[in-house]
Amino acid sequence: MTDKPATPRPAPSAQAFVPFVSVDAMMRLVHRIGLPTALAQLTDRIEGDFRRWPEFDKTPRVAAHSEIGVIELMPTSDGTHYAFKYVNGHPSNTRAGLQTVTAFGVLARVATGYPLLFAEMTLLTALRTAATSALAARHLAPKGAKVMAMIGNGAQAEFQALALQAVVGIDTVRLYDTDAGATAKCVRNLAGSGLSVIPCTSAEEAVQGAQIITTCTADKRLATVLHDNMVGAGVHINAIGGDCPGKTELAPAILARASTFVEYPPQTRIEGEIQQMPAEHPVTELWQVITGQAAGRASDRQITLFDGVGFAIEDFSALMWLHEALGTETGAAQMLDLIADPDDPRDLYGMLMRSRPEG
Ligand SMILES: NC(=O)c1ccc[n+]([C@@H]2O[C@H](COP(=O)([O-])OP(=O)(O)OC[C@H]3O[C@@H](n4cnc5c(N)ncnc54)[C@H](O)[C@@H]3O)[C@@H](O)[C@H]2O)c1
Numbered sequence: 413m414t415d416k417p418a419t420p421r422p423a424p425s426a427q428a429f430v431p432f433v434s435v436d437a438m439m440r441l442v443h444r445i446g447l448p449t450a451l452a453q454l455t456d457r458i459e460g461d462f463r464r465w466p467e468f469d470k471t472p473r474v475a476a477h478s479e480i481g482v483i484e485l486m487p488t489s490d491g492t493h494y495a496f497k498y499v500n501g502h503p504s505n506t507r508a509g510l511q512t513v514t515a516f517g518v519l520a521r522v523a524t525g526y527p528l529l530f531a532e533m534t535l536l537t538a539l540r541t542a543a544t545s546a547l548a549a550r551h552l553a554p555k556g557a558k559v560m561a562m563i564g565n566g567a568q569a570e571f572q573a574l575a576l577q578a579v580v581g582i583d584t585v586r587l588y589d590t591d592a593g594a595t596a597k598c599v600r601n602l603a604g605s606g607l608s609v610i611p612c613t614s615a616e617e618a619v620q621g622a623q624i625i626t627t628c629t630a631d632k633r634l635a636t637v638l639h640d641n642m643v644g645a646g647v648h649i650n651a652i653g654g655d656c657p658g659k660t661e662l663a664p665a666i667l668a669r670a671s672t673f674v675e676y677p678p679q680t681r682i683e684g685e686i687q688q689m690p691a692e693h694p695v696t697e698l699w700q701v702i703t704g705q706a707a708g709r710a711s712d713r714q715i716t717l718f719d720g721v722g723f724a725i726e727d728f729s730a731l732m733w734l735h736e737a738l739g740t741e742t743g744a745a746q747m748l749d750l751i752a753d754p755d756d757p758r759d760l761y762g763m764l765m766r767s768r769p770e771g
Contacts, residue, residue, distance in 0.1 A: 427753040431745035433531040433734060441737060441744050442535070448578040451571070454543035455550070455579050458729040462547070465699035467491065468725055472679035475656070480504050480632065482656050488724035494520045495728040497533055501656060503630035511567060512630045513537060519731040526751060529735050533727065538568050540730040541722060542575035544675075545650040548718035549580045549624055551701050551708050552673060553648035557623035558583045563615050563637055564629035564653055565589035565598040572626050572652070573598075577607055580624070584608040588618035589629075616642055627661040629653040634688075640665035645713040654685050655721040662717075664688045670715040673698050673708075675723035684719040695719070 473486040481502030497517035515533035560582045573585045589595045595611045602609045612618040627637050640663045654660040662685045672695045674680040700706035754763035
């Protein structure tokens with residue numbers, strides 16, 4: 413008795429395939445481009461999209477909170493492309509050997525709704541968050557700032573320091589983390605970067621002589637990482653880690669003294685440092701500083717605060733950057749059979765039945 417030859421399964425159509433950028437592919441792509449170049453390109457890309465801010469659909473991200481963390485969806489569109497990111501924030505994850513933040517995302521064509529790209533975004537989020545901090549510092553930090561304090565030396569930390577080096581020209585980073593092991597990891601990772609790297613044993617020590625202070629800690633409760641007496645005149649602060657209701661890093665007295673710059677006020681008032689202030693607390697939108705519609709730093713003594721929570725347009729910019737980079741970095745993406753695309757668009761059922769087991 414001979415085996416009956418299996419009926420060939422129908423091959424997916426060309427429309428079925430969506431380029432997928434895996435973690436491995438992202439790592440190789442960043443090294444081919446060069447990390448400082450990638451950070452500088454992303455900063456420029458985000459700046460370009462902030463310049464055309466009114467063209468985007470905007471909404472505060474959709475958050476599902478639990479006692480220990482949050483899962484969020486971050487959508488936006490410029491009318492031609494649509495993007496969303498899935499991202500979590502679980503500060504206790506590191507104790508279980510997991511990351512605080514992981515992410516993936518999709519870029520799609522508005523005209524058809526078909527995805528153009530599906531990508532890991534854990535690395536890409538670290539890159540775009542650092543690029544956004546660099547963009548804020550480019551427009552708000554004192555000119556010629558060379559020294560940055562980095563409070564919170566976890567997964568985002570090296571990216572923040574390297575972006576500020578590439579875009580703003582800092583030459584020294586002063587590190588502090590409540591976990592000395594995190595600081596030691598950062599010192600190791602930044603060796604050879606060209607930065608002078610100074611580990612510190614307190615936040616007070618870290619901010620000594622710093623013109624830029626970045627807070628990037630993770631704690632799902634109101635924390636005071638930066639006290640009022642630690643912030644001198646003329647400093648620029650990038651407050652990155654406070655990005656959820658009940659999760660802040662700065663003493664409210666700093667907010668009372670500083671000029672605050674934000675991404676999208678309806679989201680920042682829910683999630684940012686300014687959740688500690690009255691609803692009418694004055695803020696300036698960063699895109700308006702970039703386009704010249706609002707003043708940025710007005711004096712050498714002004715304290716400028718970028719209350720960064722992470723906004724969907726930054727992820728849109730990052731996915732567009734990635735999509736363009738793939739154009740020249742052939743072979744970086746795998747093709748995923750992601751979209752069911754029957755020959756007759758109304759015969760989805762018939763397509764399913766063509767793969768029915770015989771018997
Ligand atoms: N604004 C944005 O766009 C954006 C993007 C990504 C991540 N984040 C936020 O940034 C934060 C850091 O992210 P991560 O991936 O680096 O997290 P992580 O858990 O890897 O690192 C956080 C570090 O903060 C340290 N820390 C906690 N409390 C501290 C304190 N009081 N003083 C000094 N150090 C302290 C921890 O020991 C840890 O090393 C998270 O809260 C995350 O949600 C914001």
